[in-house]
Amino acid sequence: MTVLQVIFLITAVVTLGGAVMVVTARNLIHAALWLILTLFGVAVLYGLLNATFFTVIQVVIYIGAIAILMIFAIMLTRRVKQEAGSSVNKGWWLAGLMSLVLFTALVWMFSTWSGFQTTLPVMPANVDTIKVLGTALVSPNGYVIPFEIASVLLMAALIGAVVVAWERKS
Amino acid sequence: MISLSYFLVFAAALFCIGLYGVLARKNAIAILMGIELMLNAVIINLIAFWRFRSPEMIAGQAFAVIVFAVAAAEVAVGLALFISIYRRRNTIAADEIDLLKW
Numbered sequence: 001m002t003v004l005q006v007i008f009l010i011t012a013v014v015t016l017g018g019a020v021m022v023v024t025a026r027n028l029i030h031a032a033l034w035l036i037l038t039l040f041g042v043a044v045l046y047g048l049l050n051a052t053f054f055t056v057i058q059v060v061i062y063i064g065a066i067a068i069l070m071i072f073a074i075m076l077t078r079r080v081k082q083e084a085g086s087s088v089n090k091g092w093w094l095a096g097l098m099s100l101v102l103f104t105a106l107v108w109m110f111s112t113w114s115g116f117q118t119t120l121p122v123m124p125a126n127v128d129t130i131k132v133l134g135t136a137l138v139s140p141n142g143y144v145i146p147f148e149i150a151s152v153l154l155m156a157a158l159i160g161a162v163v164v165a166w167e168r169k170s
Numbered sequence: 171m172i173s174l175s176y177f178l179v180f181a182a183a184l185f186c187i188g189l190y191g192v193l194a195r196k197n198a199i200a201i202l203m204g205i206e207l208m209l210n211a212v213i214i215n216l217i218a219f220w221r222f223r224s225p226e227m228i229a230g231q232a233f234a235v236i237v238f239a240v241a242a243a244e245v246a247v248g249l250a251l252f253i254s255i256y257r258r259r260n261t262i263a264a265d266e267i268d269l270l271k272w
Contacts, residue, residue: 004172012180019184019207023191028199035203042184042210045177049221054213054234061238066206066245073249074199077256088194089265095193099186106182110175118174118222129231136228143232150239157243161250167257 004120008048015041026087028074036067050123053130177218185211198252198262202245209241 018038025031043058088095110116123129136142184207191204213234220230252262259267 002171005176008172008176012176016180016183016187019187022203022207023187023195023200028197031200031203035206038207039210042214045180045214046217048172049177049217050225051217051221051231051234053231054217057238061242062206062210066242069245069249070199070203073252076253077199077262087196087200089196092194095190098193099190102189103182103186106186107179110178110182115223116173116175116178119171120173120222121225124226127226129228132228133231133235136232137235142228143236146232146236150236153243154239157246161246164247165250165253 004048008045011041011044011048015045024087028078029071032067032071032074035070036063039063039067050129053133174218174222177214177222181211181214181218184208184214196263196265198255198264198267199249201264202248202252205244206241209237213237 015038018034018041021034022031022038025034039058039062043055043063046052046054046058137147138144188204188207188211191207192201193204195201195204216230216234216237220227220234224230255267256262259269261267
């Protein structure tokens with residue numbers, strides 16, 4: 001086993017364990033904290049894949065913004081009665097079964113694909129991935145239109161969130 | 171040597187755990203957390219395919235950036251909706267929000 005494999009396996013076990021806790025923890029605050037652990041694990045995997053830019057934005061956007069926003073929303077919508085009952089609905093076993101079937105089907109489909117065992121290619125030398133990504137996102141020959149549409153979407157979400165959550169005093 | 175299969179199987183597992191959370195949990199915010207797990211699995215897949223299949227092209231990373239933006243927008247609007255629903259109906263349990271159910 002190489003060092004990379006050991007790091008991957010440890011991170012994968014911690015991340016998947018955290019993910020299982022996210023969907024099973026009764027206390028929502030605990031679920032949110034497990035979510036933060038899971039997101040950190042995913043950030044480590046981005047690092048393993050040489051996508052350092054994504055490691056940073058995973059920590060800044062997912063952990064710094066989304067997870068904290070969720071904790072705020074949980075605190076704003078707490079109810080004592082609700083936490084006494086079951087945290088899953090009646091069809092939870094069906095959901096678990098469907099997830100297992102989907103997982104088995106996905107792994108089986110991957111294993112029949114010829115590129116499944118592709119080994120890690122060497123990164124092209126003298127290429128600054130972050131610089132290339134930044135250029136591609138704003139270049140007319142690259143992805144400027146998806147990038148601009150994403151900006152419009154974020155703006156719409158910003159205004160929409162304010163409008164939806166606004167408390168109207170009648 | 172680490173191969174693409176590691177990341178694909180990991181992302182599939184993360185996606186399926188998130189799917190279970192979306193389908194089984196009662197609380198709407200817990201459902202949103204499941205969606206976050208699923209989106210993370212998708213981003214891992216995009217970046218793994220970029221790294222293993224075409225590290226000289228940037229398309230995989232560009233798409234992953236878009237997925238990030240969509241995830242952030244989705245969470246902001248989703249949580250605003252839940253807070254608004256909580257104010258009106260005093261609950262965010264998905265099975266109690268049945269105003270549109272006949």
